[in-house]
Amino acid sequence: MSTHGRPQQEGARSDSPRPGTVAAAGEFGLIRTLTRGRTQPSTTLLGPGDDAAVVAASDGRVVATTDVLVQGVHFRLDWSDPEHIGRKAVAVNLADLAAMGAVPTSVLVGIACPPETETTMLAALTDGMWAEAERARAGIIGGDVVGADQLVLSVTALGDLGGRPPVTRSGARPGDVLAICGRLGWAAAGLAVLGRGFRSPVGVVNAQRYPEPAYQAGPAAAIAGATSMIDVSDGLLADLGHLAAASEVGLDVQTARLTVDQRLVDVGTALGADPLRWVLTGGEDHALAATFPSYADLPEGWVQIGTVLLPDTGVTVDGMPYEGDSGWEHWR
Numbered sequence: 184m185s186t187h188g189r190p191q192q193e194g195a196r197s198d199s200p201r202p203g204t205v206a207a208a209g210e211f212g213l214i215r216t217l218t219r220g221r222t223q224p225s226t227t228l229l230g231p232g233d234d235a236a237v238v239a240a241s242d243g244r245v246v247a248t249t250d251v252l253v254q255g256v257h258f259r260l261d262w263s264d265p266e267h268i269g270r271k272a273v274a275v276n277l278a279d280l281a282a283m284g285a286v287p288t289s290v291l292v293g294i295a296c297p298p299e300t301e302t303t304m305l306a307a308l309t310d311g312m313w314a315e316a317e318r319a320r321a322g323i324i325g326g327d328v329v330g331a332d333q334l335v336l337s338v339t340a341l342g343d344l345g346g347r348p349p350v351t352r353s354g355a356r357p358g359d360v361l362a363i364c365g366r367l368g369w370a371a372a373g374l375a376v377l378g379r380g381f382r383s384p385v386g387v388v389n390a391q392r393y394p395e396p397a398y399q400a401g402p403a404a405a406i407a408g409a410t411s412m413i414d415v416s417d418g419l420l421a422d423l424g425h426l427a428a429a430s431e432v433g434l435d436v437q438t439a440r441l442t443v444d445q446r447l448v449d450v451g452t453a454l455g456a457d458p459l460r461w462v463l464t465g466g467e468d469h470a471l472a473a474t475f476p477s478y479a480d481l482p483e484g485w486v487q488i489g490t491v492l493l494p495d496t497g498v499t500v501d502g503m504p505y506e507g508d509s510g511w512e513h514w515r
């Protein structure tokens with residue numbers, strides 16, 4: 184029987200990290216260290232731990248989220264046009280709003296860059312940011328520009344819940360249906376192609392350059408009664424792991440329900456890679472994953488990929504634990 188095993192992540196360190204460093208803590212251990220033991224003001228309706236926070240103002244609520252993108256880590260200037268990078272930086276944030284069931288309203292953009300950076304490059308990048316924001320009927324309302332050794336983009340997005348409660352990571356219940364909306368594995372396939380020096384097939388390469396999240400699918404899922412939701416940034420299994428932990432449930436993914444597009448199969452064959460591994464553990468497509476009560480009708484574009492199980496079984500694939508990395512983790 185297959186264990187869906189995967190080799191060690193490319194570039195992964197074989198030596199163990201020095202104790203006390205972020206590499207030793209791990210990305211999520213670090214976040215725990217930085218967030219625990221803090222008392223939030225009463226205006227914080229939902230604090231750290233989800234795709235976005237919810238804050239109260241005396242005349243309403245705002246959903247807020249932020250993500251940082253670093254040259255060489257999240258994008259390369261020789262792999263992407265500036266417009267692509269701008270689109271990606273905004274899209275990854277708007278996907279977090281959608282994963283709460285919110286509609287984007289506004290974007291704030293921090294840009295750090297070296298002195299030799301071409302102004303025209305940043306103008307083109309900003310065109311991409313505006314194009315992506317406008318796709319979601321949002322605008323760029325402010326930001327900051329500072330000097331740095333490499334290009335760093337810090338984007339904050341604000342959204343509107345339309346009077347509904349946020350859809351958190353913690354509401355999945357045993358018996359719910361696990362579903363996704365959007366593509367999986369495409370950006371990872373594109374990363375493999377670009378990493379080997381190729382620029383085609385353009386479908387997967389463009390998927391790595393910028394995601395095209397179905398923003399309206401988040402609010403639609405909320406209206407349809409979604410019990411929990413997350414966007415897939417690090418990898419399906421990794422992000423479902425956050426949802427399972429927050430909800431204290433098991434999640435079983437049935438691979439027969441997953442689409443492995445023929446284009447991914449072809450790229451996998453050409454590169455000697457397993458396309459199912461891209462689908463299960465590749466990040467950056469920003470599909471939405473959500474759970475729905477079994478009696479709910481799934482909104483348009485959503486497809487069942489598994490089921491929610493009784494507590495504490497973690498994430499399984501066809502009923503078995505997954506061997507190998509479940510997705511991207513910084514410093515691993």
Ligand SMILES: Nc1ncnc2c1ncn2[C@@H]1O[C@H](COP(=O)(O)OP(=O)(O)OP(=O)(O)O)[C@@H](O)[C@H]1O
Nearest residue numbers: 214217218230231232233234235250275279416417
């Ligand atoms: N330095 C920090 N201080 C407070 N909260 C943080 C910090 N870094 C991350 N968080 C919070 O930790 C949670 C998990 O962050 P994470 O970045 O994994 O989520 P995400 O943005 O949905 O995923 P991704 O960054 O992969 O797109 C979020 O609620 C985030 O706001």
Ligand SMILES: Cc1ncc(C[n+]2csc(CCOP(=O)(O)O)c2C)c(N)n1
Nearest residue numbers: 255256257258259374416417466467511
């Ligand atoms: C040059 C280059 N090298 C590697 C990758 C792959 N990558 C980087 S960050 C990430 C997960 C999401 O990031 P975050 O968790 O910060 O949102 C992935 C899959 C890339 N896109 N570009």
Ligand SMILES: [Mg+2]
Nearest residue numbers: 234279414416
């Ligand atoms: Mg997210």
Ligand SMILES: [Mg+2]
Nearest residue numbers: 249250251416
């Ligand atoms: Mg983040």
Ligand SMILES: [Mg+2]
Nearest residue numbers: 416417511512
């Ligand atoms: Mg991440």
